[in-house]
Amino acid sequence: MHVEIDEPGRKVLLMGNEAIARGAIEAGVDFCSGYPGNPASEILETLAGVAKKLDFLTEWSVNEIVALEAAGAAACAGLRAMTVMKNMGVDVCSDFLMTVNMSGTKGGFVLISGDDPAVHSSNSELDTRNYARFADIPLLEPATTQEAKDMTKWAFDLSEELGVLCMVRTVTRLSHSSGLVSLGPITREERSAEFAPLLGTWTSGSGDYTCMFHDALHGKLKTAQEKFEESQFNWYTGKEDAEFIIITSGTGWLYSAEAVKLLGLKDEVGILKLGTTWPLPEKLIAKHLKHAKEVLFVEEIDPFLEQNVKVLAAELAADIGPIKFYGKKSNHIRSEFGAGVGELDVDTVMRGLTETMNVTYIPRDQDYAEKAEKLVGSYAPNRSMAFCAGCPHRASFWAIKRALKWDGRDGIVTGDIGCYSMAQLPTGFMVLKSMHCMGAGIGTATRFGNLKRYGLDKPVIAVSGDSTFYHACIPALINARWNKSNLLYVILDNKTTAMTGNQPHPGIGIDALGEPSPVTPIEDVCKGIGVEVRKCDPFDIDEATQNLYEMLQTEGVKVIIFSRECALTEAQKRKKKPRVYVDQDKCIGDECGCMRFCTRVLNCPGNIWDYTKGKAKIDEVVCNGCGLCAKLCPAGAIIVEEVV
């Protein structure tokens, strides 16, 4: 692995998330925790991969608040600790965040947050930079993979110096992009942990004490600001007294630089690139606002810099004179969906520049663009997301769909975050009718299933994954029982955290390092809560349907665990995949009795349709060999052969 190369000065290709991991390694991290979530998952995976060799600790925690608490404890004990999570993970840990900011830290304490502009793998465009301002903590925003490493390393120093946790905000495009990184030395400082908080107690206090701590936090932020004025991560390029400047952070920097270059505006436009974005380096910004008459803000998601710089400009108005501000408010920086939504790229910045400066830019001539659009429209059908070939969720949702039809009361299915969220789409027969945060499926089902008093009397099914169960569903399940709800909770136990790349969870028996750890069975937890629990394999589809149906007929809170390993992890383990093929003589095709069930309804990407013959076929490259289609084929035309 490149991250463990100990050759200072060597340039290697690292992914953004690997660079962050490398930064932590170079900082001598002692402990890293996290909960899987795109785009941040690979950071902890990378660290766990070298943790043994470099002799530090890692853990996948059951959720983000536990992760932050764990890292907070390690930092409190004087160690260097880091927690990694996706954007919405910061919501989960914010309760601790909003207090541990005041109680402070002894060791370097770094929170890495991965935002997801354009929602490549998420369900929110939450801009977590707002949390840094909200919590009065220093915020760093890397623009390149090199900075991802360097800033992470520096965040530890900064945190230690200030005595407060620091946040580093990455975005999907940086986390999952690779670039050259010049390596620094790997340092392993032997620290010893002790519980010795500075004030004897590790607390955010109460009453006046909290106010004092809060004020002290503001003081720390002031110190941070002074440091940021000198930071190597902030710089200005272009004409010294440019009247038009771009203020940018994060990935916006590279896009801005390329846009300015492509438009030939190097001599006219200055770029103020900020790496430390909360608190703002006010003096540095003021210096450049002074010569600017027009400012364009280029940043991912929210107008965070835009608003904060405007406040600063108002304070400095007498000194700097009138300035025209462009960005999200003015709608000059916008995606196809609008301003403050979606992801930046070079074209977006170029459009912002052409609309605010007197330049034109035509990426491709009109004829070509129109022709391209027309041809793509005619010959490139859309490609929706779908459950993988062999995915147990396909069977689970078919069973749920059937059971609800059997029941006939037009039941409601609520869910949350995971691969199974795709059951909102045709791949899951559009069974799932709600999705919000982790655990919200069972949480909302608790009251959907208890509104008879107001006339809502339908069966309610909540679904969640196994990892989600541990993460956020247990309190809701207890609440449902406590408050006498009526619901059936389906736990789709695929023995992994699939959506984020198959990380382990407490039900599997291994930890972040892949070493054995005690198992907490879902079934035992549910039984302990006191609810009826059944368990079955969703591939036994009739049995699964029957169980669901029966449980829908009874009152109270019930749990059914659909237990079947994720097709991807299962495929990794086995040596040969079974050969699956369609007996062309038996296949009914699109006639009565089948009507292309395997492709049209079951919709597994491994089942394809031969239009010339009017028969089903298996795409042997895509097929995972699970045999679900063979079980459901009404003609028994799909044959599964074990390959020895």
Added chain:
Amino acid sequence: MQNIKGPDDLQRNVLDEELCTGCGACTNLCPYIDMVKANAIIIEPCGLSKGRCYNFCPRSYIDVPSLDKSIFGSYREDIAIGSNIYVMKARAKDEEIRSAAQYGGVVSALIIHALQTGKIDAAVLATSSDGVNPKPTIARSKKEVLECVGSKYIVSPTVSKVLDAIKGEMGKIGVVCTPCQMTAIRKMQDSPFETGEEKISLGIGLFCTWCFSPDTYEYIRSLVGSANILKTDIPPPPANIFVIQTDERRVEVPLDEIRKFIMPSCAVCFDMTNEFSDISVGTVEGEEDWNTVIVRTRNGERFLKSAKEAAIIETKPLEKEKFNHLCEASLNRKKRALKEIDGRKITYLTIRDEERSKIISWNGGI
């Protein structure tokens, strides 16, 4: 062919109208339709505009003249009990069968005979593990047939089992079923779709005035608790009771009490005596150890003859009075059904106009 429609029509014309008989003719054909509590449920529309589900359904449409023609070669002369060659009383000669059977044991005796002579390789019958709740099963031996004796009053999806049997290894299949189920089987045989229906070699039809819905089971249980139910019975008129015999006691329920569990689809049923069977079998008024037997087809006639020659059954003529009562009961049912059909503007049944007016104007007596 103009009558053949698809699942959307099945939903609209049959299921939404609560006309499903629970026969199972539309299930086991495809993955889109399941049978739950004697109601067909379309899980997902298959998208076809023509299908076997609608084609086989005994409540989508019944063209009586056309079915008569294809089964009997000509249109019925007897408007009361449908085409028949002769009507008589019969009972099984085998004591073992008779003692096990509810009445004369003719059905069991004939099926066993058919299996033993190779007339059929398997028979689809209704069985019950608890004396009440029936489920269809495939019997291949005398022993298996005897496990199925006794009347079942709750509906079971026999035709879906027939479809199972067709898909299986069995060559020739016999069926014992109710009139609606027999209608489905005859429609299957009369259909342009090929389902393997030629395997069905013998159709023994049961008389039926109505069936109970599966919810009846809960009700019966509420009456007898967890006691072991040996059999249920509706003795011939004028008893007017439903009897539950457990190994502890006999519980009698007034028929009117249990009528609320009758399948809604029975209200439009036109056929009490199983008019499309090869041989129809029912009770005899006032006689507990004989059956009424109507022989309808040449196939049925030949088979019954062989059973008689082999001394499997013994027969007696049916008394004129009893025959008249049977016809009256049947006409009564038809008249009520027509009234219901007309009142609800349901269009599933096609009969000749003259037959219709005769039945409508019938006021008792033969």
Added chain:
Amino acid sequence: MIGDDPLNIIITGVGGQGNVVASRIIASAAVNEGLYVSVGEIYGASQRGGAVTSYVRLSGEMQYGPIIPRGMAHIIIGFEPIESLRAIGNFGSKKTRAIINPRPIYPVDVLSGTLEYPPVEEVLKAIKELVYGVQVIEATELAKKAGDAVMQNIVMVGCVVGSGLIPIEIETTKEIIKESFAKERVEANLKAFKSGVGEIKGRKAV
């Protein structure tokens, strides 16, 4: 070799086709050739049947951002016909060269019958109308011959390296392939790579 700097390469396909591995190999080889390299990747949908597009940008001068501007792809390596067309629609121009595996991976929308997948020849024809030149490579078939259909990505890497369009040597790439796979998989992948190189070498350049 194309002289543009930065040289913009797009690798496009469907989740599970090995986009990420292919872009990593090309990028790592480019690093060993002493170039500035950036790779942009989005693979949230990678295992879920969605389209996956990787951007590889090579430069002798500086580090570029991970996203290629509209119309500026010089080379498009398409693992799947309609995804190739889609990428060309966004990033192609009359200067773009395309190397395409014509084997379709049907979108679920097509399998369900909601949408239609046009005949592959028509897709290729549409592509030809939009680019400078196209090489159609039966990469899945070549990969099968090398031992496993999944190695079509490596066959395609072989084609692009063998084409001489990018400033990366065959030997450099081989070294990276050796580092990139578990021991027992190296030989088959080298075989796939070589078959790609051989396939393209036998053709007239476009």
